[in-house]
Amino acid sequence: MRCEFVAIGTELLLGQIVNSNAAWIGEKLALAGIDCVYHVTIGDNRQRMIDTIQQALDRSDAVIVSGGLGPTQDDITREVIAEVMGVGLTRDDEIAERIRDRFESRGRVMSDNNLRQADIPDGGAAIPQMPGTAPGLICPVGDKVIYAVPGVPFEMKMMVEECVIPDLQRRAGVTAVIKSRVLKTWGQSESGLDEMLTERMAHLDKTGRATIAFQASGIEGLKVRVTVKANSEEEATRILAEEEAEVRDVIGVYVFGTDDETMESVVLQLLRERHLTLAVAESVTGGMVAARLTSVPGSSDVLRGGIVAYASDVKFSLLDVPEGPVVTPDSARAMADGVRKILKADVGISTTGVAGPAEQEGQRAGTVHLGIAFGDLIEAQMTQLPGDRARVREYGVISLLNFLRLRLLGRDAHTPFSGGATR
Amino acid sequence: MRCEFVAIGTELLLGQIVNSNAAWIGEKLALAGIDCVYHVTIGDNRQRMIDTIQQALDRSDAVIVSGGLGPTQDDITREVIAEVMGVGLTRDDEIAERIRDRFESRGRVMSDNNLRQADIPDGGAAIPQMPGTAPGLICPVGDKVIYAVPGVPFEMKMMVEECVIPDLQRRAGVTAVIKSRVLKTWGQSESGLDEMLTERMAHLDKTGRATIAFQASGIEGLKVRVTVKANSEEEATRILAEEEAEVRDVIGVYVFGTDDETMESVVLQLLRERHLTLAVAESVTGGMVAARLTSVPGSSDVLRGGIVAYASDVKFSLLDVPEGPVVTPDSARAMADGVRKILKADVGISTTGVAGPAEQEGQRAGTVHLGIAFGDLIEAQMTQLPGDRARVREYGVISLLNFLRLRLLGRDAHTPFSGGATR
Numbered sequence: 001m002r003c004e005f006v007a008i009g010t011e012l013l014l015g016q017i018v019n020s021n022a023a024w025i026g027e028k029l030a031l032a033g034i035d036c037v038y039h040v041t042i043g044d045n046r047q048r049m050i051d052t053i054q055q056a057l058d059r060s061d062a063v064i065v066s067g068g069l070g071p072t073q074d075d076i077t078r079e080v081i082a083e084v085m086g087v088g089l090t091r092d093d094e095i096a097e098r099i100r101d102r103f104e105s106r107g108r109v110m111s112d113n114n115l116r117q118a119d120i121p122d123g124g125a126a127i128p129q130m131p132g133t134a135p136g137l138i139c140p141v142g143d144k145v146i147y148a149v150p151g152v153p154f155e156m157k158m159m160v161e162e163c164v165i166p167d168l169q170r171r172a173g174v175t176a177v178i179k180s181r182v183l184k185t186w187g188q189s190e191s192g193l194d195e196m197l198t199e200r201m202a203h204l205d206k207t208g209r210a211t212i213a214f215q216a217s218g219i220e221g222l223k224v225r226v227t228v229k230a231n232s233e234e235e236a237t238r239i240l241a242e243e244e245a246e247v248r249d250v251i252g253v254y255v256f257g258t259d260d261e262t263m264e265s266v267v268l269q270l271l272r273e274r275h276l277t278l279a280v281a282e283s284v285t286g287g288m289v290a291a292r293l294t295s296v297p298g299s300s301d302v303l304r305g306g307i308v309a310y311a312s313d314v315k316f317s318l319l320d321v322p323e324g325p326v327v328t329p330d331s332a333r334a335m336a337d338g339v340r341k342i343l344k345a346d347v348g349i350s351t352t353g354v355a356g357p358a359e360q361e362g363q364r365a366g367t368v369h370l371g372i373a374f375g376d377l378i379e380a381q382m383t384q385l386p387g388d389r390a391r392v393r394e395y396g397v398i399s400l401l402n403f404l405r406l407r408l409l410g411r412d413a414h415t416p417f418s419g420g421a422t423r
Numbered sequence: 424m425r426c427e428f429v430a431i432g433t434e435l436l437l438g439q440i441v442n443s444n445a446a447w448i449g450e451k452l453a454l455a456g457i458d459c460v461y462h463v464t465i466g467d468n469r470q471r472m473i474d475t476i477q478q479a480l481d482r483s484d485a486v487i488v489s490g491g492l493g494p495t496q497d498d499i500t501r502e503v504i505a506e507v508m509g510v511g512l513t514r515d516d517e518i519a520e521r522i523r524d525r526f527e528s529r530g531r532v533m534s535d536n537n538l539r540q541a542d543i544p545d546g547g548a549a550i551p552q553m554p555g556t557a558p559g560l561i562c563p564v565g566d567k568v569i570y571a572v573p574g575v576p577f578e579m580k581m582m583v584e585e586c587v588i589p590d591l592q593r594r595a596g597v598t599a600v601i602k603s604r605v606l607k608t609w610g611q612s613e614s615g616l617d618e619m620l621t622e623r624m625a626h627l628d629k630t631g632r633a634t635i636a637f638q639a640s641g642i643e644g645l646k647v648r649v650t651v652k653a654n655s656e657e658e659a660t661r662i663l664a665e666e667e668a669e670v671r672d673v674i675g676v677y678v679f680g681t682d683d684e685t686m687e688s689v690v691l692q693l694l695r696e697r698h699l700t701l702a703v704a705e706s707v708t709g710g711m712v713a714a715r716l717t718s719v720p721g722s723s724d725v726l727r728g729g730i731v732a733y734a735s736d737v738k739f740s741l742l743d744v745p746e747g748p749v750v751t752p753d754s755a756r757a758m759a760d761g762v763r764k765i766l767k768a769d770v771g772i773s774t775t776g777v778a779g780p781a782e783q784e785g786q787r788a789g790t791v792h793l794g795i796a797f798g799d800l801i802e803a804q805m806t807q808l809p810g811d812r813a814r815v816r817e818y819g820v821i822s823l824l825n826f827l828r829l830r831l832l833g834r835d836a837h838t839p840f841s842g843g844a845t846r
Contacts, residue, residue, distance in 0.1 A: 013459055015450030016638050020441050022464065027438030036436055037471060039464035041445065048460060215439050280710075280731070286717025287703075287710030290731040294709025297780055297812060299733075305741075306731035308703070308713040314728045314766055343737055357720055389720060 001172030003036045004056040008067035010043035032165045049080040067151035069134040071114040082121035089119040102133045127163045179236040180227040185254040186402045210243045219394040263401045270408045271302045279345035280306035281335035284353035304345040325361045329380035332371030348373040355389045370400045424595030426459045427479040431490035433466035455588045472503040490574035492557040494537040505544035512542040525556045550586045602659040603650040608677040609825045633666045642817040686824045693831045694725045702768035703729035704758035707776035711820045727768040752803035755794030771796040778812045793823045
């Protein structure tokens with residue numbers, strides 16, 4: 001079973017929108033065991049839409065088309081699919097009623113144009129899921145199929161996950177159950193993880209029991225995805241658990257979370273379980289550590305707050321940092337200790353360093369000291385971070401949160417960059 | 424002159440990377456007056472690469488291929504282009520020397536594989552710009568042309584901007600000078616701006632003097648791009664200045680910056696010119712205002728720092744907020760006044776509100792109070808922001824910075840959402 005993805009939208013060609021739908025659909029299809037070997041983007045142009053969908057149908061078994069399902073005259077995906085199928089369009093009264101209801105339930109007035117959305121190519125059907133006002137389409141063409149979904153990401157995602165992929169798997173005769181787990185890591189490079197897992201990956205290559213893939217995710221660290229294909233839900237679950245354990249045996253020290261967990265959600269949960277509150281003192285990261293922690297709903301039961309001590313004299317006067325150079329382990333320690341006292345928290349953490357582009361206090365951009373004050377333990381860790389100003393700050397944030405995570409777990413900190421802990 | 428963009432990379436099909444190169448190239452081509460009507464993504468597969476590049480060449484005048492120029496066996500773009508051209512490959516000694524130099528200058532050892540990158544299809548040439556170790560290619564095919572550039576964004580961008588687009592314009596006989604200016608706005612919806620500019624846009628449609636386009640940019644606000652095409656640099660500059668003035672006459676109150684300026688860079692510059700320092704007190708935005716301000720290099724001469732008062736009692740004890748409900752105008756005012764005192768800044772700004780998903784103090788998610796303390800003026804503004812937790816926080820940040828910007832300019836605040844200022 002081979003599938004193609006066709007995105008319709010002049011705004012994509014003009015670069016006004018990045019085609020992130022293509023990446024999302026590509027990942028979902030791959031995880032579902034469906035090959036997708038072409039992504040094509042075209043504008044709202046009738047002839048090019050016909051040519052492209054026809055070509056996709058000629059060389060593949062299924063086509064997913066996104067966009068062009070709206071109510072305006074520019075939205076011609078319905079008409080184009082009908083033309084490719086060689087059929088007419090018939091208005092579906094039930095769908096028309098659902099569209100009318102959607103507008104009324106939101107207290108909006110519907111213009112008659114919107115009823116064009118209820119026109120279905122003969123022989124096709126509307127996709128049952130309809131989170132917005134644009135219905136999607138399933139249109140069989142001989143033993144092949146065209147799916148049409150809206151370009152709006154949340155509408156597209158619901159239809160693809162709940163309708164298109166199961167339908168593709170049924171058509172492909174995929175009876176295998178595919179399951180995967182993402183292990184999120186921080187503190188080791190991709191080539192480092194690859195080397196550590198070489199033996200296991202070679203074994204899996206031979207047995208076909210599972211696959212291991214790496215995905216660099218910037219400030220989210222490096223993801224390791226373990227995927228298994230099995231004949232039943234139970235078997236897939238069992239093999240996935242076994243393989244996850246194998247991988248963790250080798251690289252477990254770098255794994256901070258799985259699937260939807262983030263470094264911040266994990267750290268907050270560890271603190272919550274220990275009934276500890278947190279305060280943050282930031283210089284080089286300028287509020288980003290606090291911002292990332294407060295992005296998690298419910299973080300207020302753990303995070304007391306933070307102090308962005310950007311000017312040096314704010315560090316001295318408010319956080320009791322000893323006067324002198326501030327890009328130092330001493331300063332990081334004093335900031336962490338100072339902020340937990342002033343904000344009455346159990347644990348204090350801190351950053352001080354040089355984001356760049358210019359050097360500071362004779363230290364080069366990328367030099368960052370991380371501090372933790374937790375009970376009697378007041379320590380600092382130096383790290384030399386790569387990249388531009390934005391990168392250095394982002395890496396500083398996740399490095400600090402990982403440092404705290406490891407301390408809460410009672411383990412030594414590992415960093416992907418140079419540096420070491422000092423007390 | 425019609426152009427196509429072909430991206431090579433299995434990682435794009437699998438969704439491991441978002442194809443942001445396509446959007447970037449699409450925007451640059453549009454600005455250069457070159458049509459680009461197809462973006463196609465394929466994997467590192469020889470036959471599909473040949474088919475796709477051949478088809479693009481058949482139906483268009485030029486093809487830009489990105490990716491597959493690296494040194495590994497998977498990187499076959501050079502060979503594929505030679506096959507499409509029906510020619511062989513010849514190693515270019517000068518390019519080979521440059522590749523060797525690049526490695527040596529970075530203190531790295533070059534493996535012989537890397538010299539494959541110096542193989543040029545006969546009749547083609549290397550692109551002069553070479554920021555990395557992978558040379559790009561210009562390969563004429565009859566009166567058409569294939570360009571090959573690396574997939575690495577910064578290498579691709581330099582080659583496209585400095586070589587591919589000028590070459591395309593020369594081939595297309597584009598002698599016109601195209602210039603554009605982006606006006607960045609906050610405080611008005613896209614349909615609102617569209618309505619205000621209807622008359623001017625109709626006039627421009629008739630005269631062809633310039634075009635006006637809108638681009639929603641999330642937390643960066645709404646961009647209005649004015650583009651002119653003229654026969655000379657001087658004429659283009661003059662018309663652009665005139666049209667910018669016309670647009671500003673109508674929507675100027677919403678324009679906070681142009682081109683590379685950001686809300687934070689503009690606010691910092693206004694403060695700097697007035698020799699004012701700033702302090703930030705944040706609750707609902709949890710550090711994001713400070714993080715955004717400190718993302719600008721050199722912000723330390725203006726920004727003293729900030730306090731993230733996430734727990735209510737931190738607001739009371741540290742910022743002297745009166746005890747009681749905290750999602751109130753009084754609280755926003757007290758926070759702004761408190762933080763400028765404690766951090767010894769001239770101006771204090773603040774946020775307090777409900778990010779959601781749950782309501783708080785009986786107020787629904789999206790309710791945000793913004794505070795400013797500046798001289799004798801201590802005021803608050805209420806705004807009801809749309810969207811999920813992340814959106815509410817992001818909109819809160821830019822709303823606060825715009826509120827401060829307008830106060831520094833002595834104007835009333837305009838917000839795109841409901842609400843009003845209270846003193």
